[in-house]
């Protein structure tokens with residue numbers, strides 16, 4: 555059996571969700587979601603605003619405690635684990651809104667990412683002597699095309715460069731399961747192209763969960779697509795199945811689904 559073969563059961567799962575729900579008062583943000591993602595697989599999560607995509611990520615990451623259900627990662631039940639413990643086990647995510655330190659350099663942000671949680675600029679005080687992490691920071695910048703921007707202050711980067719940096723920081727955390735929340739939001743077409751190729755070239759050891767509003771990217775990068783609406787998983791299939799789905803078309807009112 556190849557390491558990518560997950561058809562024989564959940565031993566091959568990077569992530570396995572059973573009946574996961576998250577309620578905020580009267581709002582059922584995530585409703586009874588089952589999901590199985592094999593090692594090294596790429597899954598896109600799509601759906602209209604308010605569908606529960608970010609809440610699902612937050613619940614998987616441990617930011618939100620599920621109201622019901624069970625979350626297994628890499629064969630372990632992590633439902634009761636802290637955010638830090640999940641991160642330490644290789645669960646890494648980016649946020650829909652950036653959490654970069656905008657006042658310091660690209661190199662310093664990468665250095666802090668390599669230091670792990672909790673991140674604080676105070677950790678930069680003894681950073682000069684840390685040659686290993688500094689070298690790794692340069693490698694990471696190289697991987698996402700930011701080598702020439704290492705000394706730039708993050709606040710001076712373009713929006714696209716900031717997203718590249720977020721991806722590099724996520725990769726620096728020894729990610730085994732990587733969750734990206736709308737990484738292409740606000741990017742220009744050429745920046746989207748670069749991001750897409752970075753995602754396509756991602757190490758196959760890393761399992762990727764991608765929330766993406768840009769249907770071209772969502773359907774190109776993933777081999778499976780999960781469609782959410784009103785907190786529920788309403789469809790799961792291949793990009794081709796999702797593209798031709800009348801249900802998906804009706805959810806998006808025909809406006810958003812003209813991926814090539």
Ligand SMILES: Nc1ncnc2c1ncn2[C@@H]1O[C@H](COP(=O)(O)OP(=O)(O)O)[C@@H](O)[C@H]1O
Nearest residue numbers: 578581583601602603604605606607608609610
């Ligand atoms: N922290 C929160 N407190 C209260 N309601 C929330 C919170 N986070 C999300 N919600 C609600 O959950 C629903 C799903 O939101 P969200 O997960 O952000 O959707 P999506 O990412 O698909 O746009 C929305 O109705 C939203 O208002």
Ligand SMILES: [Mg+2]
Nearest residue numbers: 607608609650
């Ligand atoms: Mg969201």
